[in-house]
Amino acid sequence: MKDVVLKGHQDGYLLTLKATGSFERILTELTDLFAQLNHDQQVAKKDLVQFKIDTENRLLTAQQRQQVLHLIEQYPAFRVSELKSNVILKTEAQREKEQDSVHINRATIRSGQEVTVEGDVLFVGQIHHGGILKATGHIFLLGDVAGIVQAGFPDNEEAVIVGDLSTAFQVRIADQVAIMADDQHAFTARSVAYINDLHLLDYGTLADLKTIRPKLYNKMGEA
Amino acid sequence: MGTALVVTSGKGGVGKTTSSANLGTALALQNKRVCLMDLDIGLRNLDVVLGLENRIIYDIVDVAQGRAKLHQALVKDKRFEDNLYLLPAAQNTDKDALLPDEVKAIVAELKEEFDFVILDCPAGIEQGFQNAIAGADGAIVISTPEISAVRDADRVVGLLEQQDMKYEPRLIINRIRQHMMNQGDVMDIDEITKHLSIKLLGIVLDDDGVIKSSNHGDPIVLDPKNPASQGYRNIARRLLGETVPLMSIKEEKVGFWQRLFGHKK
Numbered sequence: 001m002k003d004v005v006l007k008g009h010q011d012g013y014l015l016t017l018k019a020t021g022s023f024e025r026i027l028t029e030l031t032d033l034f035a036q037l038n039h040d041q042q043v044a045k046k047d048l049v050q051f052k053i054d055t056e057n058r059l060l061t062a063q064q065r066q067q068v069l070h071l072i073e074q075y076p077a078f079r080v081s082e083l084k085s086n087v088i089l090k091t092e093a094q095r096e097k098e099q100d101s102v103h104i105n106r107a108t109i110r111s112g113q114e115v116t117v118e119g120d121v122l123f124v125g126q127i128h129h130g131g132i133l134k135a136t137g138h139i140f141l142l143g144d145v146a147g148i149v150q151a152g153f154p155d156n157e158e159a160v161i162v163g164d165l166s167t168a169f170q171v172r173i174a175d176q177v178a179i180m181a182d183d184q185h186a187f188t189a190r191s192v193a194y195i196n197d198l199h200l201l202d203y204g205t206l207a208d209l210k211t212i213r214p215k216l217y218n219k220m221g222e223a
Numbered sequence: 224m225g226t227a228l229v230v231t232s233g234k235g236g237v238g239k240t241t242s243s244a245n246l247g248t249a250l251a252l253q254n255k256r257v258c259l260m261d262l263d264i265g266l267r268n269l270d271v272v273l274g275l276e277n278r279i280i281y282d283i284v285d286v287a288q289g290r291a292k293l294h295q296a297l298v299k300d301k302r303f304e305d306n307l308y309l310l311p312a313a314q315n316t317d318k319d320a321l322l323p324d325e326v327k328a329i330v331a332e333l334k335e336e337f338d339f340v341i342l343d344c345p346a347g348i349e350q351g352f353q354n355a356i357a358g359a360d361g362a363i364v365i366s367t368p369e370i371s372a373v374r375d376a377d378r379v380v381g382l383l384e385q386q387d388m389k390y391e392p393r394l395i396i397n398r399i400r401q402h403m404m405n406q407g408d409v410m411d412i413d414e415i416t417k418h419l420s421i422k423l424l425g426i427v428l429d430d431d432g433v434i435k436s437s438n439h440g441d442p443i444v445l446d447p448k449n450p451a452s453q454g455y456r457n458i459a460r461r462l463l464g465e466t467v468p469l470m471s472i473k474e475e476k477v478g479f480w481q482r483l484f485g486h487k488k
Contacts, residue, residue, distance in 0.1 A: 112265065112314040129276065130314060169277035181277055 004029040012081070013051045017068075019058040030071055038075050050081040059087050102140070109133055109147060116153070129169065138162070138216065142189075148172065151193075160213055161193040162206065176201045225256075226390075227330045227340040228462075229359035231383075233375030235346030237367045238397040241433060241443075242455070243343040244272045246363075248442040249459035251306035255338040258297070260310045260330070262355045263345035264321060267312035274440020275300060275309050284313035287325040293332055302445075308337070319350050323357035330358030339462075348382060356383065361390030363424060367398045368409035373418060380419055393424040395458060400429045401472045412472070424461060426469060427454035 003021030007014050017026050041049065053068065060068065065083065072078050088096075095118075102120040109115050111130030120137035127133050131147035139151045141163025150172035152159025157174045165171050166187040171178045173193060178201045185191075185203050194212050196202040210217045230243045240263075247259045261269035264284065270276045278298045281291035293310075300307040310329070313320065326342075333340045344355035356362065362383045366376035376394070383392045396415055403409050416423045430451040436443045443452045450470075457467045 114315055170280075177280055179278055 015053045019056040052082045055085045157195040225334040225337045227359045229342040229362045231344035232365040233379040234372045240268045245442045245444045245455040248444045251303040257339045258308045258337040260342045261312035279311045282311045282313040326354045327358045362392040396426045398429040425458035
């Protein structure tokens with residue numbers, strides 16, 4: 001059985017590198033295969049051919065990846081459009097999980113303390129005067145807020161903050177800052193702070209979320 | 224070109240921050256452009272006393288380390304038009320995050336634009352103190368009539384004299400309780416001044432209003448009738464070169480007949 005399988009699909013060619021075979025054998029087979037393909041290509045005088053590569057349940061190291069790509073790049077007539085695999089590193093998986101899940105945080109953030117969360121946060125703790133809660137994603141507030149809340153840190157303008165912000169010092173989203181003492185907005189627990197089309201901090205209610213952030217709204221529907 | 228003054232005491236709790244805020248405000252009321260600089264890294268308070276805590280976006284460490292421009296970090300006090308600004312301290316960085324040379328550079332930049340730069344020094348005589356005095360042209364030493372405060376002030380004056388500043392250090396005696404001083408329970412003004420052998424800049428009486436107004440984020444100087452406020456106003460005028468006599472610490476004696484028939488206060 002061969003370790004490198006080439007199949008034609010509607011949208012191009014798919015090159016499967018079998019995870020059961022050794023990498024050395026795959027490399028030799030690839031070398032032979034492309035030498036042959038290049039020969040055929042020149043005879044047929046076809047245009048540039050693109051390949052997708054699937055490594056199945058094998059995760060190529062950076063070096064192996066380079067070897068495969070380098071081998072194919074020798075031929076100007078061929079190009080790799082995608083390199084995919086069924087597997088990812090645990091650390092990568094964990095990072096993705098962190099990013100996607102809503103963290104529940106019940107900390108007491110005191111003056112001078114700063115809590116930074118990867119992803120979204122449902123905050124049920126307290127932020128004292130001078131404390132800062134930062135999240136790379138959205139912030140949903142149920143707790144008492146006297147300090148500073150910052151969503152979408154450092155530059156995610158899509159982020160929103162849901163909750164009563166009337167007692168907060170400052171609200172920050174991405175690089176926009178609002179000082180609540182200057183913003184006479186009537187907040188409720190269903191208020192939403194977001195960045196509008198003019199890149200300014202604006203407020204709405206949860207009922208507007210469908211128009212303000214359709215993506216987030218749909219994501220909530222799925223959960 | 225402005226003047227940079229450091230407000231220092233050695234001992235904690237004698238009123239450095241309150242005095243900085245009130246002197247700054249009093250000078251701003253005299254139509255001088257003033258920048259207050261909080262150097263108490265990690266335990267900042269000046270912003271709270273001025274009621275500007277909620278407006279801080281960048282701080283002095285951000286400026287020193289190049290994360291923000293100086294004018295971005297300055298917080299304007301809207302009550303005084305364009306006269307009073309605050310450069311806040313950092314709240315959550317290491318207290319050694321700042322170096323004397325960095326403070327010097329920032330003070331030099333501020334002096335170009337402001338008539339007075341007032342540096343609020345942290346308690347103690349460590350790194351924070353060294354930072355605060357590095358950029359100053361002169362020092363205002365705060366002491367209370369307590370022996371421990373006078374002792375620490377004496378130590379600080381000694382350290383300041385080694386610094387070779389443009390102006391000699393001057394003394395403010397703060398939180399004077401008239402009845403105690405009149406009864407001789409604490410050192411009196413002459414004693415303290417003589418002991419420290421520096422010029423007296425002024426005295427400030429102890430008054431409940433100081434704490435009350437600080438809690439609202441309003442410096443007491445804004446209340447012209449308050450006795451502590453008058454003390455700070457006099458000091459500001461002396462700083463500007465006026466000759467203002469020292470206020471009396473004599474308590475008003477209420478006569479017998481007045482007590483019987485006089486209006487209740």
